[in-house]
Amino acid sequence: MTLSKRSVILILFSILVLNTAGIGLVTYLPKYLLYLGIENPVIQLVMTIFPLTLFVFPPILGKLSDKFQNRILFIIIGALGIVLSFVLFLFTQNLFLIIALSLLYGFFGAAFRIIFTLYAELVDNDTRYISYYNAVSTCGWFLGSQLGGIFIDVYGIQNIFLFLILFSTINLGSILLIKENRTLILSHYDNKTNESRNNINEVKTISISVYLGLFFRNFGIKPIMVVLSIIMGFHISSDTQVGFLIGLNFLIQVALMLLIGHIISEKNEKLILILGYFFSTIAILGYIFSNSFFSFLISQIFIAFSYSMFWSATVMYIAQNSTPKNKGRYMGYANSSTFSGGFLGGLLFSYLLVVFNSNYYSAMYFMIIFPVLSSISILLKFKQHSKPKLINK
DSSP states (O other): OOSOHHHHHHHHHHHHHHHHHHHHHHHHHHHHHHHTTOOHHHHHHHHHHHHHHHHHHHHHHHHHHHHHTOSHHHHHHHHHHHHHHHHHHHTOOOHHHHHHHHHHHHHHHHHHTTHHHHHHHHTTTOHHHHHHHHHHHHHHHHHHHHHHHHHHHHHOGGGHHHHHHHHHHHHHHHHTTOOOOHHHHHHHHHHHHHHTTEEEOOOOOSOHHHHHHHHHHHHHHHHHHTTHHHHHHTTOOOHHHHHHHHHHHHHHHHHHHHHHHHHOOTTTHHHHHHHHHHHHHHHHHHHHHOOSHHHHHHHHHHHHHHHHHHHHHHHHHHHHTOOTTTHHHHHHHHHHHHHHHHHHHHHHHHHHHHHTTTOHHHHHHTTTHHHHHHHHHHHHHOOSOOOOOEEEO
8 A cells, every 4th residue: 555646656756767867977977087087096986985975874864864753854955965966066077076076965865865765654665666666766777877878979978967967856856746744654653553452662673684785795896886887898889888788787677676576575585685695796707707798798687686686675674674763764774784885895996906006807806705795694694574573552
């Protein structure tokens, strides 16, 4: 069931549009920095700034949205700030200002990500609707990588921020139409609790292995993904083809997200998590040995399966094991685990590029082990849906 079909539809549209812009920034900012004449190790370091802010702020902002019981205010601030960040990016080519704007963008991005928490509450944590959200998210990434590549081929990399401003402005307009009926959300939750004549004892029931899995996986592969367009560019000359390869990953994820939403259960979510992380290891190996369009294509298929599996299982597990009073905090922890891994992994990757004289392939060998650690942490520590304890009245 949904508590507001209008708001659910608007959120899905918002995610589609903003992810179109978001992936455009992550995918093509390295190429833009290369256009400015910045060296590869510095490019990797700049791209590491994004997960730094997304590591620090999600738990804080999520907890504040729990405390004030107001999600939409943070979401609007995030959407407005993202537009402002892209506008400022448009008017600078200074490296230090770009780094400062990356930090600013990360803060506003963290605020906007609370939108998933609101969405989960509006759809009553239904796995089917959550799979719709994940599918629409990846569809936006597909569109962004495709349209971004075409835009660059036509108008040049120097104009990429015009593309990002357009889509982020459309997103802001849709966000302003969303209405959060907090009273309805809380009363619906209370009614469900009262039906069973129990109160939920709000204790931490999320297995720590979920956060460890996110951390290690993103430590190993996030730094590679943010410069993937450069790595592909060593063997593929067309930005449209590179955009297709990056976007194909997301296109496959659309179907997989929908599929997993229908098949996931307590019995198989642990297996889905383990396989999802293991496929990330295979993908890294694929990127190392790929030297043509078709070899990169196979690697992209593996990464599509990887993300669809572990991320779907993770957010569904957290959504169903949290309440309106703590959901923002727990989702904040998940985002923080994701981006702290990306940040620290990015620092290591940047250092390795210096050590190996900007050789991406030598540095990538060191990153293979970390998705394996994710699979091991889930295998040893993951607890099947630990439901919140019930206390009789």
